Amino acid sequence: xxxxxxxxxxxxxxxxxxxxxxxxxxxxxxxxxxxxxxxxxxxxxxxxxxxxxxxxxxxxxxxxxxxxxxxxxxxxxxxxxxxxxxxxxxxxxxxxxxxxxxxxxxxxxxxxxxxxxxxxxxxxxxxxxxxxxxxxxxxxxxxxxxxxxxxxxxxxxxxxxxxxxxxxxxxxxxxxxxxxxxxxxxxxxxxxxxxx
Amino acid sequence: xxxxxxxxxxxxxxxxxxxxxxxxxxxxxxxxxxxxxxxxxxxxxxxxxxxxxxxxxxxxxxxxxxxxxxxxxxxxxxxxxxxxxxxxxxxxxxxxxxxxxxxxxxxxxxxxxxxxxxxxxxxxxxxxxxxxxxxxxxxxxxxxxxxxxxxxxxxxxxxxxxxxxxxxxxxxxxxxxxxxxxxxxxxxxxxxxxxxxxxxxxxxxxxxxxxxxxxxxxxxxxxxxxxxxxxxxxxxxxxxxxxxxxxxxxxxxxxxxxxxxxxxxxxxxxxxxxxxxxxxxxxxxxxxxxxxxxxxxxxxxxxxxxxxxxxxxxxxxxxxxxxxxxxxxxxxxxxxxxxxxxxxxxxxxx
Numbered sequence: 026x027x028x029x030x031x032x033x034x035x036x037x038x039x040x041x042x043x044x045x046x047x048x049x050x051x052x053x054x055x056x057x058x059x060x061x062x063x064x065x066x067x068x069x070x071x072x073x074x075x076x077x078x079x080x081x082x083x084x085x086x087x088x089x090x091x092x093x094x095x096x097x098x099x100x101x102x103x104x105x106x107x108x109x110x111x112x113x114x115x116x117x118x119x120x121x122x123x124x125x126x127x128x129x130x131x132x133x134x135x136x137x138x139x140x141x142x143x144x145x146x147x148x149x150x151x152x153x154x155x156x157x158x159x160x161x162x163x164x165x166x167x168x169x170x171x172x173x174x175x176x177x178x179x180x181x182x183x184x185x186x187x188x189x190x191x192x193x194x195x196x197x198x199x200x201x202x203x204x205x206x207x208x209x210x211x212x213x214x215x216x217x218x219x220x221x
Numbered sequence: 222x223x224x225x226x227x228x229x230x231x232x233x234x235x236x237x238x239x240x241x242x243x244x245x246x247x248x249x250x251x252x253x254x255x256x257x258x259x260x261x262x263x264x265x266x267x268x269x270x271x272x273x274x275x276x277x278x279x280x281x282x283x284x285x286x287x288x289x290x291x292x293x294x295x296x297x298x299x300x301x302x303x304x305x306x307x308x309x310x311x312x313x314x315x316x317x318x319x320x321x322x323x324x325x326x327x328x329x330x331x332x333x334x335x336x337x338x339x340x341x342x343x344x345x346x347x348x349x350x351x352x353x354x355x356x357x358x359x360x361x362x363x364x365x366x367x368x369x370x371x372x373x374x375x376x377x378x379x380x381x382x383x384x385x386x387x388x389x390x391x392x393x394x395x396x397x398x399x400x401x402x403x404x405x406x407x408x409x410x411x412x413x414x415x416x417x418x419x420x421x422x423x424x425x426x427x428x429x430x431x432x433x434x435x436x437x438x439x440x441x442x443x444x445x446x447x448x449x450x451x452x453x454x455x456x457x458x459x460x461x462x463x464x465x466x467x468x469x470x471x472x473x474x475x476x477x478x479x480x481x482x483x484x485x486x487x488x489x490x491x492x493x494x495x496x497x498x499x500x501x502x503x504x505x506x507x508x509x510x511x512x513x514x515x516x517x518x519x520x521x522x523x524x525x526x527x528x529x530x531x532x533x534x535x536x537x538x539x540x541x542x543x544x545x546x547x548x549x550x551x552x553x554x555x556x557x558x559x560x561x562x563x564x565x566x567x568x569x570x571x
Contacts, residue, residue: 056238063235
């Protein structure tokens, strides 16, 4: 609900007659959409794309399905489509995150080596793993892991069946695990996973 | 902690911005919305990239505001880039010499599209000149008729006509000349509106007679000379030029529909388009449907979360009739293509 007590679907419907009403969607959702964009394509591109996301949404508002009171998954989907047109920026972000490189490993002290693998190293290695995913798989993984959307919400966002969400997520997680296997991060990674 | 939690914890650091930090972006959104309303109130419509979601991808990031402003001031700047070409016979694409085809009662989507391709290939081939205009007449929900004249090569000023409150409103769509589009910002007598840097929340149309500005642009074509004539080459072409996600049936089918509704596509190109679409899994057929204007047709249907949409073809001639979209409450939108033709001047009827 917004300050006027209208949910997103009602705001969108109202904006068809009174376009200015649409701006209230920005107030509610823009910080989250911007953060998602910044994580994927960097702050500078995100500053542009967050406005672009809402302008695309404004143009598409007549097609919004009013059964869904929360428009955020829809906005994530639009933002994801825009990211697809900015692959260079996304690739650049991955490159930037990989430049630090993993910590040096002392092979004769595996246990200590595992402890030396810092969070930064894991981030670096994860960036590399994520960069290696197919875009559709990466979209699903990041919407779920970073933005904490449900399977249903991702399906809505990307306009794909829930079954496809599951299969893409499974494939992405498998590839991330494979990418980290055998790296210095693997030990720490597995420890974290088994230490639930 | 599972692996998703780990990926979440290792997400790049990006703060949730405050409303102050997002104010520039909000300003841009709000201003464009206000301009859209002002344009609507003044009868000057945004260019079709603004109006059509299917073609929105054709414009560059950052170009939306500019494009809207360009359209708003188009009436002021209605220029004459047009030369005076020799008269040509205006060809009509879809409504010429309908040749009925006898078909079985049951058809697959692939068969419908193959019939449409075969019918297209029987139409005369007329290649438009760069200085001509693609005329289309469509009927929207409620019987609203909209006519448009789009510059073949995107460099001339186009025109749309549609009824608003019982009156026909004309809107000029600025062409992109030598990579530039010239327009006026909101203002009066060449000067910007006082406080114009703030979001425009006007209750009445914004005067668009401010400073003259020029921005870079890319012409929006209404005819695609390099569009392939084979189905095999069509996918990569649509992906490259229209940004179509080929594995997204909704995106692909709607893009095809939008192109057929507003652009001029040669018979062989159209046949290739239909045949490429026919290779896409997931399409079904609704044998007895009606387009937005009530004409009977065959629907080539696709579904997307809880909704369905269809491209509709004439059941006898397999000419393209238009697109409709459906929600739980029934038909929610669409357009019926009445005529496509090439003419010499914006505003000229075929």
